[in-house]
Amino acid sequence: MNDGDHSATALHPGTTLDRDVVLEQLFRDHYASLVRLAYCLIGDRAASEDAAQEAFVSLHRHWEGLRSSGAVVAYLRRATINQCRTTQRRLIRGRGALARLPSRADTASSEDSAVEHDELRRLAAAIRALPARQREVLVCRYFLELSEVATSEALEIGVSSVKQHAHRARTALHAMMGESR
């Protein structure tokens, strides 16, 4: 999922276009990427779809209060992340979430790619095992490709915290991948 702030749609709430028309276009442009974002955070498809849905419902409710097109996508992301935090508390047993990660059915065509594929799966599982805040930082930085400043705004934490969590996450990943060999 890319930054997404540069949608072709006239996004900003102050547009003369009808709210529902703009919302439909926004939904079609961004729903899938928000579900994917949520899935990276909570690993449950139904809950991820619900989180993205609720982000759009929240946008619908607060439409009048938004000021710019950039703010709309940022708002959707923040709302999705917040929904995921709530959902995570509902799902509980966060450590059991790894077990819910589906195993991919597709198989690699060569031994090398199979090994590489397996390594990526292990790395993805290790990311899912990180503490929530570290995982959120990695998802913002490497999945959404946000800058440190944009990540701090999306997660509503300081830039120094972003750096700290990213550092700890990478250290933990190295440890987990090393230990599991």
Added chain:
Amino acid sequence: MTIDDRAIERALTALADDGYATSTNVDPAYREFVARTSRAERLRHVTRWAVAAVVVGILALGGILAFQQGGDRDGRDRLQPATPRPSTTQLISPTELVGTWLVEADSLFGGFPWLWTFNADGSGSGSPNANTTENTWVYTLSGNSIGARDRPGGCAYSWVVSRYDAGSLTLEVLNHCGNLGDDITLTRLSPASPAGSAIAMPSMTDATPLRDVADAGGVWLMRGTGMLLAIEARNPAFATYRLDDQGSLASDPVDRGTVALDATGDLTLVSTNPPPHGCAASRPGARLTGVVVTPLGLQARQGVESVCIDADLTTSWIRVAAR
């Protein structure tokens, strides 16, 4: 495999592909969104009408009462308009709120109990497991309103105390991280309260001997008391415990240390806290012998020996949080 930025990107993309392909048709999802917004709009309209009706009702009732009061007097006093009642009595004091609570709210937590701790300094924490500081927040109690915010940043919460009696607290949910939900029921476990002390010991009929320290992981309430024992056993080779009956299990437990399980099912708490509550050196502080467990209960069938931990431990423990 080198864990560079590109590897993390690819791993996350693979993970997202597992959950939702970008090519998925969004039409059904959009129809669901339209239905949700319609429901939300209807709910808002109903709520507005309900609030308006309640306000009109209150004003009308106030007017009638004022009229009756005026009529009871002999006409020398001028009829006064009805005035709102002063704010209601605070149902729970800040001191009573401080402590560790068992939280039950099916609609918000998926039916799993959580432990929340409110500290005297306005901080708090909560989790559904032995890692009792997994989520931290700051809170304020003003009248019967409790506001909280996750730290750092994160969700905001707003509840109203609707009932408090002998350690049993009911909160009406105004905003739970952007959600509404049913009332939340809390029972204060520590410091001890009548409601917490009354929690019944579950049946131990199907209990099995404790053979894996991980099965003792979680938070346990000593039956009939406010004593909590949190055993963190995600790494069975280095299980730790915290022991507290002062409401500060999360931040400053009375005692802490490591946990060892031997082949006969004896669970030993090795205190690393100094006296007066802990032991002078790292040595067995307490031993629970012949331990048996069920998913909900733990029992030391051959007794408990407190060697140097300053706590009168007994044999029966009730699970109040998962491992």
